[in-house]
Amino acid sequence: MTTPPLIELAGVAKRYREGDAERTVLDGVDLRIAPGEAVAVVGPSGSGKSTLLNLIGAMEPPDAGRLRVAGEELSGLGETGRTHFRRRRLGFIFQQLNLVPTLTVLENLLLPLELNRRLDTAGRRYAAELLERVGLAQRAGSWPEHLSGGERQRVAVARALVHGPQLLLADEPTGSLDGETARGVLELFDELRRERAMAALLATHSSEVAARADRIVELRSGALREVSAACS
Numbered sequence: 001m002t003t004p005p006l007i008e009l010a011g012v013a014k015r016y017r018e019g020d021a022e023r024t025v026l027d028g029v030d031l032r033i034a035p036g037e038a039v040a041v042v043g044p045s046g047s048g049k050s051t052l053l054n055l056i057g058a059m060e061p062p063d064a065g066r067l068r069v070a071g072e073e074l075s076g077l078g079e080t081g082r083t084h085f086r087r088r089r090l091g092f093i094f095q096q097l098n099l100v101p102t103l104t105v106l107e108n109l110l111l112p113l114e115l116n117r118r119l120d121t122a123g124r125r126y127a128a129e130l131l132e133r134v135g136l137a138q139r140a141g142s143w144p145e146h147l148s149g150g151e152r153q154r155v156a157v158a159r160a161l162v163h164g165p166q167l168l169l170a171d172e173p174t175g176s177l178d179g180e181t182a183r184g185v186l187e188l189f190d191e192l193r194r195e196r197a198m199a200a201l202l203a204t205h206s207s208e209v210a211a212r213a214d215r216i217v218e219l220r221s222g223a224l225r226e227v228s229a230a231c232s
């Protein structure tokens with residue numbers, strides 16, 4: 001028996017209206033991602049990479065097509081269902097990071113556990129371990145505004161992983177990191193994929209990030225195409 005895909009998109013379209021004009025960003029996109037698989041999505045600026053992640057992350061609905069993620073038909077979920085789906089199943093690293101400025105680094109990390117009612121000893125221990133793994137154990141009590149861009153990005157990485165999501169959606173996850181730190185973060189993703197079959201969809205302009213994925217897909221003129229099997 002073959003394993004059902006974790007992500008299945010069929011004929012997905014997304015259009016945005018700007019004044020009288022309508023712009024088609026995604027035009028009949030098909031995509032399947034298996035549990036534990038890492039896929040890099042590349043494409044020029046404005047080609048729709050973040051839009052694709054937002055649709056798969058149930059942040060906004062498509063205008064056409066089917067989206068099935070972790071057994072859930074996203075179009076069938078209401079607002080509450082979408083919120084629960086995001087909290088339980090997904091880790092999302094946004095391009096703007098979206099750290100909560102009024103919470104410390106550790107409190108930001110504990111937030112997904114709190115929302116999932118899993119703020120217990122094991123959860124706290126894992127949060128501390130992740131902070132250590134992204135090299136920020138000493139900054140647990142710092143405020144986000146006192147961190148460098150790269151440190152903030154690493155907090156966002158740890159926060160996206162702390163509740164053990166089945167799927168990581170990451171928008172330029174290493175954009176503000178130096179080469180060595182970026183490699184450390186990518187290794188952490190790989191370890192978690194091996195440890196708990198977490199799948200990852202990474203939007204990136206970085207050839208190094210893309211090369212580490214199992215597959216690379218490219219968005220161009222609204223269409224998605226397979227570029228190659230990446231070498232690992």
Ligand SMILES: Nc1ncnc2c1ncn2[C@@H]1O[C@H](COP(=O)(O)OP(=O)(O)OP(=O)(O)O)[C@@H](O)[C@H]1O
Pocket residue numbers: 016017018025043044045046047048049050051052203
């Ligand atoms: N909420 C919105 N309203 C109107 N247009 C939008 C909206 N969100 C995205 N767009 C448009 O959709 C297109 C795709 O944007 P998107 O952010 O998905 O591209 P991207 O490939 O992630 O770009 P980058 O590599 O620069 O981050 C852009 O032209 C953008 O202006």
